[in-house]
Amino acid sequence: MEKNTTIRAEIEKYIQSEGISMQCFADASKVNPGTLSGILNRNPPRPISVNQLDLITEAMGLEEGALFEMYVDECFVHSLPHWRRLRPFLLRCSELNKLDCIRSVLGYLMDDLSNIPAIFETAEEMFENVRYEASMLLYDCVIESEKYTHSERLAISYFRIFQVQIKDNKRNLKAAVQFHLYRSRLPETYALEGLHMLSQVFASKMQWSEMEMYADELRELAQALYRNRNRFGDEHLELLKPLVYYYAQGHLLKASCYEFQGRYEESKQWIEGMQI
Secondary structure (H helix, E strand, O other): OOOOOOHHHHHHHHHHHHOOOHHHHHHHHOOOHHHHHHHHHOOOOOOOOHHHHHHHHHHOOOOOOOOHHHHHHHHHHOOOOOHHHHHHHHHHHHHHOOHHHHHHHHHHHOOOHHHHHHHHHHHHHHHHOOOHHHHHHHHHHHHHHOOOOOOHHHHHHHHHHHHHHOOOOOOHHHHHHHHHOOHHHOOHHHHHHHHHHHHHHHHHOOOHHHHHHHHHHHHHHHHHHHHHHHHHOOOOOOOOOOHHHHHHHHHHHHHHHHHHOOOHHHHHHHHHOOOO
């Protein structure tokens, strides 16, 4: 495919090479003939949706995402991007692992801080759909651009990156240290899980004082939430795991910390005293 060409030029070249009419191509691609005419004949061309781009790509016999680089250049570089088209495109890129296209789009978005909430929401959707590599690019963008250091959005971004990197022994300590400063700014939904993850990472590094500190925070937060639940009910709690799990883990981690240091009697006391 030639450099500096356009999607419109590629479609016209295909129609000509195949010796078919625009109507025939519209039928093959299932793109409305009027829409296709607007794409090919209007000046400026009618904007193409991601779904239409996929249909056109398939009809031309190209690999999925083959026209995405052109799409970035035509739709997001030389014109003001709109989230109505941006979000579906970023999500589709995450499905096809077109990370360079995501990087290109984000590079043009970071100058406008009003885009940060939408970038974060899209990152969350990618994360929920297990598109971790793509979501990390968006979370990094939020971290780099978020101007409010006490932002919950910023804390969750660090938490998500930590979640992805916790199993990577080469990167999990760095991710833990970065997340450490933001652990108290997380909503309750994630705070307990974050503390549990921190204690696990420092346990794996045999850094017992840090492990014990996070185990204490985990146990104390779980206990405080349990008492609040008894007072106000648990409707407001949407935890990743049951509350009792986190409380028990706080005790077990505390006991393990003493056991690894050869302080067996203290370890035993924490196992026996596992009461809320």
